[in-house]
Amino acid sequence: MAPLSVRSAQKPAGLSIAAEQKIGQATSVVIPLAELGAMGYVTWVLVYQICVQYLINPSERMQRDFNVRSQRATGITLIVVYALLLLLLLVAALRLIQMIWSRPDLVPLGDPSSEKMNATFNGFAFDQYDAFICDYQGVPLWCDKCQNWKPDRAHHCKELGRCVRKMDHFCPWAGGIIGESTHKWFMQFVAYTALYTTYVWIVIAIFLADHHSKMDSRPGTWIGALVTAVLFSLFTVTMSGMTGWNLTINYTSVEGIQRGGIHNIAFLISKTTQPPISLPPTPPARNKHGELPDGGWPVLCTTQRNSGKRYVVMQTRPLEHPWYTTPMMGWKDTMGKNVVDWFLPIRQSPCKQKSRRGEFEWAELVYDMARTYEANNPGIRLAILEGVR
Template identity: 30%
Template sequence: MTFESTKAASRWVTRVIPVILAVAVGYATYVTVARVCVVRGDPLSFVLTLIVLLLVDFLIHDRQQNGSAVAVLVLYFLFMFLMVATYLRTIITINTDPGLVPLGPLAVSRRSNDGNDKSHRGDDLEGQPYFVTPDSNPDSPGLELFYTKDVFICETDGRPKWCSECCNWKPDRAHHSSELNRCVLRMDHYCPWAGGMVGENYPTAFKFFVQFTTYTACYCGIVLGAAGSTLKKQMSSGNGVDGFLVGALGLGGFFSLFTFMMTITSLRYVLLNMTNVDLLGSRTKVYQLAVRIPRGSEGTDSYHVINYPLERPGSSYSANQRNNNNNGTRARVNTPSMGHEARDALAIRTFAILRTEAGENPWDLGYWENWKEVMGTNIIDWLFPIRRSPCVKHDQTESFYRMGKIVDEVRARHGIAPDSADGPDGLEMR
């Protein structure tokens, strides 16, 4: 199943770019093999040279620098192979695993009835999304994914962020994409060069994307160096200017600069553990964190608290739980005759609503840990597009994505110990 943009222009650009890249690579291969490493630049010589290369028998015509030609050919085809492999891996990952947040039941119903992906009322251009305000149901589907964590991003009232288009709660680092009209986990951007949305596949597809831009920059560097060196020798010997070499220099120079800048930018994202969206306004951005604290704790002058599951209006359970929280009492786990209300009270979790300082990144683990989160833990992962990024496993329960020391610093500012979630009696649930 593929996930295309809702915009026709983006879809066509996405389909055309791979053709342009294939033509550019084919042209560069012809110039490098037939014009740089082989003096006879006719198409037949080019085809014959490729066949000989496959037989590992390099035939270099009219040139005594056989060693240099062989080195150029080996490096050229090595980086071309790595470039193509990482590009294909990137495209496949992005188009088969975009990391979309599931639609809420209301959005599913609306879109099914409308027969399309529009989420606004009718044809009213000024109409608001169907459900601008969050779902007020205390048992709203999806809430349990948040309060079973120890830390999650929230609004001022302590509830998670809500997407009015998808009618669902947005996990940490998820954003709504106008290209797909869906919320995307850890959304970065829609990339026509990579063939789609860079999202929850972001760590994995982005790992492959970093490898792709790096190998492409090296590949273009080989083309640029080989074509430039050969053109210089031709001009020095008075043989005139080869138009094919000039064209290769132009293509190589453009794509070398483009892919080099993309590589530097991508590596910066990796080392900071941020996405393109995270960096927008990052110097002034403030995050609100729901941080789990001992059950029944009360708010202070610097923060307020919220209990999950949310109270059901009018229930005797919610009234009893409020009294228990206010009195600081806890039900006993080992009481055989425990009633349902007392038993269920043990599942209550209390969260303090804390704020980061402007510019603080809760997911910054340090350069080395950030690198391993995306690129992997060993050199095989770094060089080859084989395994997925470690951070897409979601195998830890503390938060949706690993958080760094900033969270402990925020706790400390409010007098909350890092290990205080379990409470003194150890009754909090994991």
């Protein structure tokens, strides 16, 4: 589940990219099957050995020699709670795997013979947005491996050899890539797994201690299930916390690793009463902290598309995230607008719903950048501020 790589620190000589991709995709099948086997094992221990054989129907020898009494109500209650947690976990896992295998977030491959300077947009919606992430010249970002344009927040996945929309990480534990369409299901999956495994190890630990106090023995199968549950519990509780935190600050794992960088944003000019603006082709000098002398945002250039649309390109300051809103808005953007959606893996994430302003909801700082530019250029209006001034 963590953003881990299936490649070793020192790759075997001659291991091709295609071979690495096959290894990565194979692990995304094998590891979930191993997890399913682990769930079967702990189910056998907790439900059958502990609840049935030890609590509900202890043997005559246990009752006679060790004074073990039947605790039918306790055993049945533990089984019901376990079954409910397992059901929630399996539904979330199946929804996640179904979405991963359908691969809705893969960016189409471009023409292998095309290059950035002569490639067409091929149906990409950049010109339909009021603002988008771009390079220094105001051109959308380009992937030289996929030979195609990259939507905002898309990144190239080495394990798949494809760009993925709002890529978070490749997770063999979850069965594949975590991206725009799967982030919600992944959060629910790790959260329910954390709840499930925590319940399992607590129940096993309690009755393992009870078994030892009454019978002076610790069954090896119980210890094995306890260790398995504890390890998975520590892992998934940590992952739940990390994933939930990233959702509230509206970061993907990739963006978190790259945190501190800058972004170039192209703003659509909707109206101008000024002649064409001539701007320096390079950003102005920054101080040692990476800030501009006046504390503003650098304007890199203006550009005009073949369609006649004009854009002004501005640059964020270091550590500024163009998509940070508020913790609750960040959470709802992925998990859903109401509490029911947070717990049930049914509805798709609201972040799939695009608007005219951009691929994703912009942070307030992006609107501040636009307001600052308009204030410094009274004859120009930016489309992103229409209706929000």
